[in-house]
Amino acid sequence: MPRRARAEPTQPLFGDTVGADAPLAARMRPRTLDEFVGQPHLVGEEGALTRVVKPGHRPSLVLWGPPGSGKTTLARLLADRAGGTWRQLSAVTSGVADIRALVADAKALRDAGGATIAFIDELHRFNKSQQDALLPHVEDGTISLIGATTENPYYEINSPLLSRMRVYRLEPLDADALGEIVDRALADGERGLAGRVRLGAEGRATILDLAGGDARTALNILEASAAVLDDGAEITPEGAAEAAQQRLLAYDRVGDQHYEAASAFIKSMRGNDPDAALYWCASMVAAGEDPTFIARRIVIAASEDVGNADPRALQVAVAAMQAVEMIGLPEAQYALAQAAAYVASAPKSNRAGAAYFAALAEVEEHGRLPVPLHLRPSSHRRLAREQGYGRGYLYPHDYDDADVDQQYLPDALAGRVFYEPSDEGLELKIGERLQRLRRQRLESQR
Numbered sequence: 532m533p534r535r536a537r538a539e540p541t542q543p544l545f546g547d548t549v550g551a552d553a554p555l556a557a558r559m560r561p562r563t564l565d566e567f568v569g570q571p572h573l574v575g576e577e578g579a580l581t582r583v584v585k586p587g588h589r590p591s592l593v594l595w596g597p598p599g600s601g602k603t604t605l606a607r608l609l610a611d612r613a614g615g616t617w618r619q620l621s622a623v624t625s626g627v628a629d630i631r632a633l634v635a636d637a638k639a640l641r642d643a644g645g646a647t648i649a650f651i652d653e654l655h656r657f658n659k660s661q662q663d664a665l666l667p668h669v670e671d672g673t674i675s676l677i678g679a680t681t682e683n684p685y686y687e688i689n690s691p692l693l694s695r696m697r698v699y700r701l702e703p704l705d706a707d708a709l710g711e712i713v714d715r716a717l718a719d720g721e722r723g724l725a726g727r728v729r730l731g732a733e734g735r736a737t738i739l740d741l742a743g744g745d746a747r748t749a750l751n752i753l754e755a756s757a758a759v760l761d762d763g764a765e766i767t768p769e770g771a772a773e774a775a776q777q778r779l780l781a782y783d784r785v786g787d788q789h790y791e792a793a794s795a796f797i798k799s800m801r802g803n804d805p806d807a808a809l810y811w812c813a814s815m816v817a818a819g820e821d822p823t824f825i826a827r828r829i830v831i832a833a834s835e836d837v838g839n840a841d842p843r844a845l846q847v848a849v850a851a852m853q854a855v856e857m858i859g860l861p862e863a864q865y866a867l868a869q870a871a872a873y874v875a876s877a878p879k880s881n882r883a884g885a886a887y888f889a890a891l892a893e894v895e896e897h898g899r900l901p902v903p904l905h906l907r908p909s910s911h912r913r914l915a916r917e918q919g920y921g922r923g924y925l926y927p928h929d930y931d932d933a934d935v936d937q938q939y940l941p942d943a944l945a946g947r948v949f950y951e952p953s954d955e956g957l958e959l960k961i962g963e964r965l966q967r968l969r970r971q972r973l974e975s976q977r
Contacts, residue, residue, distance in 0.1 A: 555754040556747045558722040559715065564608045568715075569601060569708035569746075570701055580609060580699060589613040589648055589675035593684045593693070596701025599745025602679040605701070606650050615646040615675065622656035630664045637674045647674045654678030655687035662689045669695050703744025710739055712746050713753055728757040729765040737768040741775045748775075789820070796871075797828055801836045805875035812871045822863055826852035829870045840880035840956035847873045878956030886950035893944065900941035936972035 561567045564574060573580045583590055589610075594602040610617050618633055637647035651657070657665075669676045669692065676696065680687065684698055704712075716723040717730055730738075730753075738756070742749035755774035756766040792815050799807035815825055826848075833848035851870035855863040909921035925935045938945050952962030 554751065555716060555723070556750040559712070559719065559750060560604055561608065564612060567601065567605065567608060568711050569704045570605070573699055573701065574605065580605075583697070584609045584613050586612065586614055589615055589646060591669050591674075591676040591696045593654065593678045593680060593688065593696050593698045594701060595680050595682075595684050595698055597681060597703050597744065599742075599747040599749075600701040600703060601746065602701060603650070603652060606677045606679060610648040610650070610677065613648065613675070615648040616640055617648055617650065618674075619650045619652070622651055622653040622661070625651075627661055627664050630661065634668050634673060637668070641673060648677060649674040650677045650679070652679050653681075655680040655682040655684065659689055662692050666692050666695070704746055705744070706739050709742055709744070709746060709749050710735065713738060713749055716750055716753060724753070724757055727762060728760050729763065731765055731767070733768045734766040734771050737771040738766075741771065788818075792818075792820075793824075793828060796825070797832055800829070800832045800871060800875040801879065803875060803879065805872045808871045808875040809868060812867055816860070816864060816867070822855045822860055822867060823852070825867055826855045826870070829867070829874055832874050833870075835884050836879050836881060837874055837877045838880040838883045839958045839961055840878040840953060842957060844874050844877045878958075880953040880955045880958045882951060882953050882958065889949045893947075897943070900943055903938060903942060905937075906939065932968065932971070934968050934971070936975050 567574055570578070572578055575581065580592075583592075594606060596602055607617065618636070620629055620633065633647075633649055637649070640647055651665075654662075665674075665676060666689075668674050678684075678688070678696070684693060713730070713735065717728075718725055720726065734756075738749055738752050741752055752771055752775045753766070756770050759774070760766065760770070792811055796808060796811035796815065799805075799811055812825060816822065830845070830848040830852055833844040837844040848870050851866040854866035858866075904919045905921065905923040907920040925937050927933045927935050927937075929935075940947060950965075952958040952965065954962070
């Protein structure tokens with residue numbers, strides 16, 4: 532196989548020119564930290580990175596955030612602020628050989644009195660051996676490493692490497708930041724679209740909405756909208772929507788977006804908010820989530836959060852899961868919507884689950900205690916009869932209310948109460964019945 536090309540520095544760091552035919556997002560890339568928009572918690576006057584990265588100080592760090600939040604741009608601006616030779620690799624196309632070549636160049640530069648700042652895009656895509664190859668050189672300062680990742684670094688980056696770096700989280704850009712970026716592109720006569728098109732308030736709002744917190748997407752939509760218009764024409768909401776074609780949902784079925792959306796969905800059902808539950812359900816379906824995964828979450832919520840306050844919730848949830856498995860999308864969306872709305876709207880009780888785990892804690896602490904003799908099965912075996920298996924068992928159906936005062940727990944736990952029904956929904960009636968039976972048993976002992 533041909534050897535991969537070495538990472539090459541950009542000389543000077545921001546002297547590389549971007550052609551007029553480059554995408555608008557590339558042309559409008561900030562050239563200084565003062566031009567950088569968004570992430571004030573990191574690069575504002577008191578931002579974490581503003582305080583940490585100083586001229587001559589080159590800490591190794593991870594920039595973690597969604598696409599279009601400014602990770603690569605911020606890395607280059609920080610490198611410029613700290614000073615040093617910039618080297619860049621992409622973990623998608625590079626391997627251990629590329630890392631070794633980069634390190635060899637960095638050692639030579641260090642011997643000559645220089646310093647290397649190595650930027651690795653999509654750092655989470657490096658496997659364990661590739662990440663391990665970086666470790667000693669980050670540790671001894673041969674390179675200062677800046678990694679960019681869209682995935683949670685605490686899951687995707689090896690602990691030894693991560694322990695030598697600081698993690699900084701970038702957030703999706705809010706409407707104000709996106710608006711400033713779009714306005715700047717419209718006003719810039721050198722790199723942007725000044726005098727080329729006009730953008731009204733409605734068209735601007737549409738672009739910001741479709742961008743979903745992604746600056747690159749916002750500029751791409753702006754550029755595509757302008758490309759089909761005559762000079763001086765106005766970008767309309769319809770034109771922006773047509774240029775965007777379809778909103779690209781930021782969602783990874785095995786990444787943070789998957790778990791965040793699922794968490795919001797479950798908590799909305801638990802919190803009695805069917806509107807939010809339906810929104811998060813729809814967002815997962817639209818992003819391509821496996822509908823059986825969504826259905827299983829509804830089943831879990833039906834037992835964990837609704838429980839005996841409304842036992843029908845579990846029936847509805849299980850029926851929806853079966854419907855999803857039998858008919859699939861798109862028709863299964865109706866079953867998912869019905870079940871999610873029902874579970875979210877139902878009275879809530881977690882008492883059954885709490886009682887189970889309280890009982891489980893007893894088992895884990897003391898082991899499985901002996902079954903009382905009268906509850907053990909009767910047997911034709913002589914030894915069992917002699918030991919008294921089944922002797923004294925009272926058949927509840929022979930008594931009023933199909934109930935009789937009789938010990939069912941192990942002797943060491945006799946009288947212990949695990950399940951205490953709530954006052955919600957049907958569980959209120961369950962609790963009233965249990966209280967009545969307990970009173971009757973006490974009276975029968977007198």
